[in-house]
Amino acid sequence: LRTPLASIQGYTETLMDGALDDQQNNMRFLGIIRHNAERLARLTGDLLALSRIELKTQEFRFAPHLVNELIAEVLDTILPIAEKKPVDLKQERAPEGTPVFCDSEALYQILSNLLDNAVKYTPAGGAIAVGVQSSPSGGMLEIFVRDSGIGIPAEDQPRLFERFYRVDKARSRELGGTGLGLAIVKHLVRAHGGEVRVESLPHHGATFFFTLPMHPPAGWPETELHPQFTPS
Ligand SMILES: Nc1ncnc2c1ncn2[C@@H]1O[C@H](COP(=O)(O)OP(=O)(O)O)[C@@H](O)[C@H]1O
Ligand SMILES: [Mg+2]
Structure with missing residues (x-):
C-alpha cells in the first residue's frame, strides 16, 4: 500500500513545486500518478475482498x-x-x-x-x-x-x-x-x-x-x- 501512495504523494508535490510549468515532464508525471492510483485501487479492492471472505461477512448466493x-x-x-x-x-x-x-x-x-x-x-x-x-x-x-x-x-x-x-x-x-x-x-x-x-x-x-x-x-x-x- 505504501509504495504506490508514496509515489502519488511524491509526484504530486513535485508538480506543485513548479514542475507543472515543465511541458515535457508534466504529462509523464501525471501518467505515473494515474498508474499508481490504479494500482492502489486494485490493491484496496483485493484486500477488502479478502477480509470480507476471512471475516465471513461475504454473503454467498x-x-x-x-x-x-x-x-x-x-x-x-x-x-x-x-x-x-x-x-x-x-x-x-x-x-x-x-x-x-x-x-x-x-x-x-x-x-x-x-x-x-x-x-x-x-x-x-x-x-x-x-x-x-x-x-x-x-x-x-x-x-x-x-x-x-x-x-x-x-x-x-x-x-x-x-x-x-x-x-x-x-x-x-x-x-x-x-x-x-x-x-x-x-x-x-x-x-x-x-x-x-x-x-x-x-x-x-x-x-x-x-x-x-x-x-x-x-x-x-x-x-x-x-x-x-x-x-x-
Ligand atoms: N499461471 C501462472 N504461471 C506462472 N506463475 C504463476 C501463474 N499464476 C501465478 N503465478 C505466480 O504466483 C504468484 C501469485 O499470483 P497472484 O496471487 O495471482 O498474484 P499476482 O498475479 O498479483 O502477482 C505470481 O506472482 C506468480 O509468481
Ligand atoms: Mg494474479
Missing part, C-alpha cells in the same frame, strides 16, 4: 448452474485481453447439462483471477485452456485452467496461495498484480467446500485445479427459503 455456461461467460470477458497478447484461449466443454452448485459471482472471481495469471505468465503465441475434468468424484467437479507459460518451480508451489507470495517479485510487479489473486481464489474455493491445487514444470506451463460441488446439499432450497419448515 449458492445456486445450481450449468458449468459450461458460467465458464463461457468468463471467457467472453477475458478473450479481448488474450487476443491482445496474443495467446490462444479456448474452452474444453464438459458434457452438456453438467451441473455446478456455486455462487456464480465467486466462480467468476476465481476464474478471472486464474485466467488473468495465465495470460500474464504465458508469452505471446502460447495457449490457455479452461475446462472440467472428465471424472468427477464424490459429488465434486474439478475445473482446470491450463497454460503453456513460464511455469512455477516446485519449491515455490507450496507457498503460492499465501497472500503477497510471488515467485519473481520484480517481474510480477512489472506485470501489475497485487499478489493477492491466488489467496482470494483459495478462500472462495474453500467457501464452497472445495480445494485448489497446482501442477507445473518450469518452462512447461502451469495447470491450476479447483473443486466445486455439483449438487445442492440435501434439503436445499427448502430450508433456505422456508426456515419456518425446518424441523425443530
